Amino acid sequence: MKFLDRFRRATPATNPAPCPAPSPEVLLAPLDGTLQALDTVPDPVFAGRMLGDGLAIDPATNVLCAPFAGTVVALPKTRHAITLRAANGAELLMHIGIETVGLGGDGFVAHVKEGQSVAAGDRLISFDAARIAPQVPSLVIPLIVTNGDDFVLRSRAADGSVKRGARCCEIVPAAIAGSSSMPEAPPEAEGEVFHCTSEIRDPFGIHARPAGVIATRAKAAASRVTLSLGGRRADARSSVAIMLMGAQAGDVVHVEAIGPTAQKDAQDIAELIAAPGSGAAAREPRPASAPAPALAAKPLVAVALDAPGIRRVFSGVSAAPGLAVGVSRRLVHEQLDIPENGAGIEQEMAALTDAIARTRSAIESAIAHFSEPGPVEHGSHGNQQTEILTAHLSFLDDPYLRSTSDEMITAGRSAAFAWKNAVETQITALRQLGNEVLAERAADLLDIERRVLLVLCGRNETALELPDNAILFADDLLPSQFADLDLKRVAGICLAASGPTSHVAILSASYGIAAIVAAGPDTLRVPDGQDIIIDADKGQISVNPAVSDVAATRQVVETRRARVDANRQAAGEICRMPDGTRIEVVANLGSVSEVAGALANGAEGCGLLRSEFLYLHRTSAPGEDEQFAEYQAIATALAGRPLVIRTLDAGADKDVPYAHLPTEENPALGLRGVRLSLWQPDLLRTQVRAILRVKPYGQCKILLPMIATLADVRTVKAVIAAESEALGRDVPIETGIMVEVPSVALIAAQFAEEVDFFSVGTNDLTQYTLAMDRCNARLAQQLDPFHPAVLRLIGLAADGARNRGRWVGVCGNIASSPLAAPLLIGLGVTELSATANAIADIKALVRTLDMPRCRAVAEAALALDSADDVRHLVATHWPTIGSGS
Structure with a gap:
């Protein structure tokens, strides 16, 4: 999360949001075409004014021009839309065609850049209508005033043919017009203003669960909180409106709070936006x-x-x-019988209120059930259920769903008909956003729709x-x-x-x-x-x-079940190969709460403690005592087993706002890992002191991330030596480095002279070796640590370490794959740091491996052409890995 703006008062001199001038802005036609009502746009998001009020033009020419003088505030890479801000503060989104975001910019040419000032009539975007039209439902261009809480449209021209530069309407400040098209803010939402931004960390963007959590927090706020992303804005009280922003992983959402507790409300919601995903977020992309x-x-x-x-x-x-x-x-x-016409406005309103209340009560009871300790099936599974049901609760309180339903009831429709139509309008909108994950989240809205309808129809789900x-x-x-x-x-x-x-x-x-x-x-x-x-x-x-197939499959299922049970029963035993070679199998941890589960699965220690769990999602760095308490608690829980603590690995996709990182064009190649620590030496010294205090001495080891040069290692070692002396510690602490930059593997022997051990981070090593961003979902299938080039670098690191008497571990995702264990051991790795659930199976496999065979297969893998070839090679030599047979 990046807090780019500090707390400020709402004055013209300090408020970053534009203060609308008390005068209307004339909106001119941006191109030739047919002026038409927004209701005619074949898309419920626009037609339903979910993004704001406006009008539409069916284009007759193919160059979109500025409809007034202003500033370009948003221009996506796909160039299918643009948002301008007028002198009076009105923000106008112009969206060329429907569902054109999926074209990825094909057929569009931008003539301006974000931040550029334009005059009325200036060219903004050219588009190839003949190329685009066959691929999308419509080329109609909605013109939407996205900050409709501050502006209204009036003096609109009649529908019909229009020429570029012709007057279409006026955009008038609501204060002058005396009306507002948005729901009223909380009455306390006046006075102090706070702005901040937050980067979305959930790989699936803002979907149902995070949207529900955000909306729940916003409803409890004394301030009015608004989220914006590009040309889209959302009242933070509405989980549906939040989802309709279509926010993706890596997007930066702007949070604006107005009210007596603006700073706390904005920061709390910004932290929720930036929270990592759970459940789905941990799954592999399809x-x-x-x-x-x-x-x-x-x-x-x-x-x-x-x-x-x-x-x-x-x-x-x-x-x-x-x-x-x-x-x-x-x-x-x-199938439910839904009557269209109601029995009276008051009766239908009361029926809907009662159905929502009864549905809420049922969901709250279910949440309480899954939160109870006791049954095994609750546990972490119950946490998943609770998260989902909590999101469903937020839908019941969604102001847009209720207001839309109330409008239909007032028009004479039944409560069931109104609720069903209100929800399904939002479902259709979600499915047309072009975001697969948000489309899948439509099931959550369907769930709430059905729950309420069952109550209204007097039925129970059998x-x-x-x-x-x-x-x-x-x-x-x-x-x-x-x-x-x-x-x-x-x-x-x-x-x-x-x-x-x-x-x-x-x-x-x-x-x-x-x-x-x-x-x-x-x-x-x-x-x-x-x-x-x-x-x-x-x-x-x-x-x-x-x-025969049924019988054979039943046998495989039973064999798998028996193997898993046996592996877990033997997981506590020390891991050695048949020839006596010691291979340590340890756990990657993120907090003290994960220690018990790791030990239950046979972990022999912690090969990687991600210390950033203490640093992220907060506005100031953790102090020395706070860090020491956490590290000591983990060391104590491990009962003397090794604990490798990686120093702060932030930067790139993990931001710490109080470090005031500069904006970088290539953050993955910039101030991240140890580079950030050296740039902010107070952060490094505080963390080193906290680690050095952990007892018993010798249990903890320090691991340095993102090392690329020997100079970096020597600088940090000097800090460790100085802080040890200052603390009066005379027992040296083992210090190792992450091998995640190719330069380290290539001159591993020189690095081995300076440190006590290596830990290979295959996630980043693969990224930097193959020049593929590991946060880019489109490259996920190619970003494979089994690639021979990555394996060769691991082998070079192991050779350099072995020649200097150092040990090498692997803590990247590949260490959790049983298929990789023979390869890594054959390359010279002696420690595997894996996820807790993988430890028992990996230890069981290692106990069966033959070292000469592992070395021969690893050597053969280096001569292959692709990751697929490597996987096939391993599967050929060890066909039972993962098969259960």
């Missing part, structure tokens, strides 16, 4: 070649069933890994009776429906629609239930009681397979 979720699959009840016994094989997208054998069970959604080892087949599965399942009877899930980042996918993975999504509407034809094999690892569903 392969680019995978089919898109079938968002509009036919309702299950409308699909004709296959005859029993028909053998079929379906393919879908893996949402939760696993292999299962069972029998099919269809989930049929009960509990689904399940056979043992049921394989559920459905179009989609709402989170509330998942929560109502007897999960002890569920072996697998197959959904025609949904997606791999949906909440059902997250919950399935959390409970260890094999799940496949986006399998297509034909899966809805499978009747109940059919034999099913679901192989979620391969994304395949076999209906009525051969009896």
